[in-house]
Amino acid sequence: MSAPLLEIRNVSKRFVRxxxxxxxxxxxxxxxxxxxxxxAVDNVSFSIAKGEVVGLVGExxxxxxxxxxxxxxxxxxxxxxxxxxGQDVAALTGARKREATLAIQMIFQDPFASLxxxxxxxxxxxxxxxxxxxxxxxxxxxxxxxxxTKVGLDPSLKKRYxxxxxxxxxxxxxxxRALAVKPKFLVCDEAIAALDVSIQAQVINLFMDLxxxxxxxxxxxxxDLSVVEHIADRVVIMYLGRVVESAGTENVFERPVxxxxxxxxxxxxxxxxxxxxxxxxxxxxxxxxEPPHGCxxxxxxxHAVPECSADPPALETVRTDHxxxxxxxxxxx
Amino acid sequence: MSKTLEVxxxxxxxxxxxxxxxxxxxxxxxxGPGEVMGLVGExxxxxxxxxxSIIGLIDPPGxxxxxxxxxxxxxxxxxxxxxxxxxRGNRIAMIFQDPMMTLxxVLRVDTQMIEALQAHKKIGxxxxxxxxxxxxxxxxxxxxxxxMRAYPHQLSGGMRQxxxxxxxxxxxxxxxIADEPTTALDVTIQGQIIHEAQELCRRSGASLIWIxxxxxxxxxxxxxxxxxxxxxxxxxxxxxxxxxxxxxxxxVGLLGSVPTANNRGQKLYQIRxxxxxxxxxxxxxxxxxxxxxxxxxxxxxxxxxxxxEKIYRCHxxxxxxxxx
Numbered sequence: 001m002s003a004p005l006l007e008i009r010n011v012s013k014r015f016v017r018x019x020x021x022x023x024x025x026x027x028x029x030x031x032x033x034x035x036x037x038x039x040a041v042d043n044v045s046f047s048i049a050k051g052e053v054v055g056l057v058g059e060x061x062x063x064x065x066x067x068x069x070x071x072x073x074x075x076x077x078x079x080x081x082x083x084x085x086g087q088d089v090a091a092l093t094g095a096r097k098r099e100a101t102l103a104i105q106m107i108f109q110d111p112f113a114s115l116x117x118x119x120x121x122x123x124x125x126x127x128x129x130x131x132x133x134x135x136x137x138x139x140x141x142x143x144x145x146x147x148x149t150k151v152g153l154d155p156s157l158k159k160r161y162x163x164x165x166x167x168x169x170x171x172x173x174x175x176x177r178a179l180a181v182k183p184k185f186l187v188c189d190e191a192i193a194a195l196d197v198s199i200q201a202q203v204i205n206l207f208m209d210l211x212x213x214x215x216x217x218x219x220x221x222x223x224d225l226s227v228v229e230h231i232a233d234r235v236v237i238m239y240l241g242r243v244v245e246s247a248g249t250e251n252v253f254e255r256p257v258x259x260x261x262x263x264x265x266x267x268x269x270x271x272x273x274x275x276x277x278x279x280x281x282x283x284x285x286x287x288x289x290e291p292p293h294g295c296x297x298x299x300x301x302x303h304a305v306p307e308c309s310a311d312p313p314a315l316e317t318v319r320t321d322h323x324x325x326x327x328x329x330x331x332x333x
Numbered sequence: 334m335s336k337t338l339e340v341x342x343x344x345x346x347x348x349x350x351x352x353x354x355x356x357x358x359x360x361x362x363x364x365g366p367g368e369v370m371g372l373v374g375e376x377x378x379x380x381x382x383x384x385x386s387i388i389g390l391i392d393p394p395g396x397x398x399x400x401x402x403x404x405x406x407x408x409x410x411x412x413x414x415x416x417x418x419x420x421r422g423n424r425i426a427m428i429f430q431d432p433m434m435t436l437x438x439v440l441r442v443d444t445q446m447i448e449a450l451q452a453h454k455k456i457g458x459x460x461x462x463x464x465x466x467x468x469x470x471x472x473x474x475x476x477x478x479x480x481m482r483a484y485p486h487q488l489s490g491g492m493r494q495x496x497x498x499x500x501x502x503x504x505x506x507x508x509x510i511a512d513e514p515t516t517a518l519d520v521t522i523q524g525q526i527i528h529e530a531q532e533l534c535r536r537s538g539a540s541l542i543w544i545x546x547x548x549x550x551x552x553x554x555x556x557x558x559x560x561x562x563x564x565x566x567x568x569x570x571x572x573x574x575x576x577x578x579x580x581x582x583x584x585v586g587l588l589g590s591v592p593t594a595n596n597r598g599q600k601l602y603q604i605r606x607x608x609x610x611x612x613x614x615x616x617x618x619x620x621x622x623x624x625x626x627x628x629x630x631x632x633x634x635x636x637x638x639x640x641x642e643k644i645y646r647c648h649x650x651x652x653x654x655x656x657x
Binding site for chain 1: 375376473475489491492519520521522523524525527528531546547548549550552553554572573576586587588589590591592593594596597598600601602603604607608
């Protein structure tokens, strides 16, 4: 296997709600008010090889979007490092830094909120490449036309504003904007969740075409297991800020080791299962403000043993290219 | 067996300055006691407006222009408001996608649930409280006594949806219309909610209309399925029959565009183009612009054709599949 294109090492991201003046005074007077810390991402490491599509799966609040934003450089990690092409992104300066920043682009979930409503499509797509010298102001028009054609948009619509497009077309504009700076790596955060079924299929196919054409690598963040199963080579499953399982797509879907992965797979509705009885796992995701001790999943886990509430399990290799963080190591299966 | 609900020729149009939006344009279906029907379609197909029409929640500029909705034999389309009020929340209940559409943010859960009971029944406050608490327990809310005193904002999304479902089931309705009730929820919570809804319907014998865009969810719970496109049901029938042997090219396309384990890594089938503007529907078959089987016949609107258990509206159905 070639050297990883992107590697994240022991990345944590914490958000702290600082006390305001009143809170500080109350705290001084012993009112028991204290700062609140959310461990959105807790010591996560994994790497992505060039050309790979990695699916990042988890339920709301598990930290998958925060992790995506750390990878894309929108958030700085509280701890840990992000390596791109072997170099620590935080340590880069000048031209190298800009190069790395441009090489990682992000596509957002909501195609309504992520486009500036007051900019014409040609400016949304063309602004960044002109600024970064990838094209000249004179050449921008044909550059934009070319990219719009690539993502399946009619270039004659480029004078329009985002509100004149449908959801699927807007998502294509978002993709075109990301592609305009010739990235190597795309972070897609729930990029198809807001689209209708028939439009979803079109955008999934577009992602797969672009991957081949531009030799792209993806971090594909989604809560939809069937989409991830379809598009990803490798799947990383997160629960409450931690990675619980990570393996090749086939291993995850056919030989899951972590009880949370098994539960997710069992709950996901599938076309080939009719009038089935849903056997839900109990409870809800606990608040990330006060995650449970030990393994974060133990209060909901049907196989929990005393050990699970004491120590957090570490990620261990189960088989080649398959790691899971569970004290039982699949013994319950 | 008499049907709980019979809808025939239902047309709900919206009269706007820009033109007439035929959101629902000739919908027929019926549902018997204890049955679950999945009403599937993409945004703008009229699936929610069909649900709203049944429960009488169509506001101007929209109105039911034609057709009948018979609930347990009685006509309720365009029924007077007093009649509808005795039905809504009592015999027919609705669950919305966003539970905050059902719940009042400034009232406690107990206040809202007791009100829903007392609005329809002569029942003492204490008995009403007990019944509400028991129903909360039924939908899987832990510590229902405490939750009764909570305000909606103190509950998580999944819990709020459970409260909304419990409220819908309070008066043991004969028909429940669930409009995308799990779309905004996580997979594990969705599994729990579907489980509760299944259980309650099985126990009480209520009919359930499950409106969604998610074919996989419908496959998991429904007995029958109706696929809507541009205000019409283009195909309906038994769930296995429709999913395994779809006749309408739109159904075929929808099923093909769902990623499954069988097409991993392959290109998904994609339906060309996008849904037509409801204000300017093409003449003839509304799907013709996107249809791979289009022919000159499609300039006339296809009639509903019955073949065995299945009904479809298409000039060129995938009949090989139907006959097989």
